[in-house]
Amino acid sequence: MNSQGLWKERYILYIQEMQKYLRYIFNGHLVFVMVLVLGGLAYYYSDWVKTLDGDFPAELIMAVVLGILVTRSPINTFLKEPDTVFLLPLETKLKSYFKNSLILSWFMQGFLLLIMLIVFIPMYAKVTGASGKDFGFILLALLVMKYLNLAMRWLVLKYQDVSVSLWDSLIRFVLNGVLLYFVCSKAHILYVLVTIILMLALYLYYRNATRSLVLKWDRLVELENKRMTAFYRIANMFTDVPHLKGKVARRKWLDGLLAFIPYGEKSTYNYLYARTLLRSNDYVGLCFRLTVIGSFILVVFTNIWAHLIVTFLFLFMTALQLLPVWKVHEWKVWVSLYPLPAKMREAAVIKFISYFLLFEALVFSLTLLVKGEWMSTIAVLALGFIFILGFKGYATKKIKNF
DSSP, X not given: OOHHHHHHHHHHHHHHHHHHHHHHHTOHHHHHHHHHHHHXXXXXHHHHHHTOOTTSOHHHHHHHHHHHHHHOOOOOOOOOTTHHHHTGGGGGGOHHHHHHHHHHHHHHHHHHHHHHHHHHHHHHHHHHOOOHHHHHHHHHHHHHHHHHHHHHHHHHTTOSOTHHHHHHHHHHHHHHHHHXXXXXXXOOHHHHHHHHHHHHHHHHHHHHHTTTOOOOHHHHHHHHHHHHHHHHHHHTTTSOOTTOOOOBOOOGGGGGGGGGSOSSGGGHHHHHHHHHHXXXXXXXXXXXXXXXXXHHHHHHOOOXXXXXXXXXXXXXXXXXXXXXXXXTTTXXXXXXXXXXXXXXXXXXXXXXXXXXXXXXXXXXXXXXXHHTOHHHHHHHHHHHHHHHHHHHHHHHHHHHTO
């Protein structure tokens, strides 16, 4: 069997699949918003860096953030469910296939590490006075650590017990964080060498312990499906993704919110989409996660313009990710049989998405109020109402193009 040819075929199919959806994701509207937001954050970040002194824990922050990125090492295997039957007997002949997967994963994740290091350069240089040579050494250390982490992750995936992966991630995170802290703080070379020896010892332990173990194909396919599903969920904000399968949960504790919907014919779509939004993990969970993340970011920033940029960004992301709820019942015949005008369905969808956006804007405002940022509180609340009003017109046009 030609494992190199198989990997190349799978890689080409993967690139084609990504390109198919990326052209919808990076459309003109999103690029404009990204440029606006990134430009604003970069301006605020540069001003913030100027206020730092030598006591700021830049090394610790870099060690923690970069340590997480180095530890998290998913592997692009491109495996599919039929492979558990047709490729499993050929496992011994697929060494070059999986080696290519490790190398590709290393390149992709190494690029992300480079981007994060570039982000940290102004902060680190201001606090420590580091030179280009120092950043080159840190980048080299990151790339070597990333490959070693990917190799260990691959070996750990051979274990049947999933808890081994959790302990492995914790141990690697501690070692990665400590090593990066020593490197960034320019600690004595002895500390660096001891940490490297511990990491190599861990790798050798995994290699010897898994020498007689075989690959867990079901686990590999499951992880690959999760990785692609994460991408499809993002793409689903911009276009229809047939591969995406949503999950629902009963959430009985949220039933009290439905009591506010009056009983009657005019509330048919209101009730339907209220249930849909509250029970689907793709919507209610996503909204809460974005709200929590946005609130944490607002706590960190102190500039009113930064607060407005972050609020706009998170409201925009939430709106884009909630709009696909319109398509949830698109192919269900019984919804089309309702003796009700289509405008009522459209109004219900826009109404409940607006409720979610209002909830998010209120949480952001309360966060800033508790922090004592009065002007930012008023500005964010006003921006929330303006955004919701503008969103209604945008959503009406967007729904017609679904």
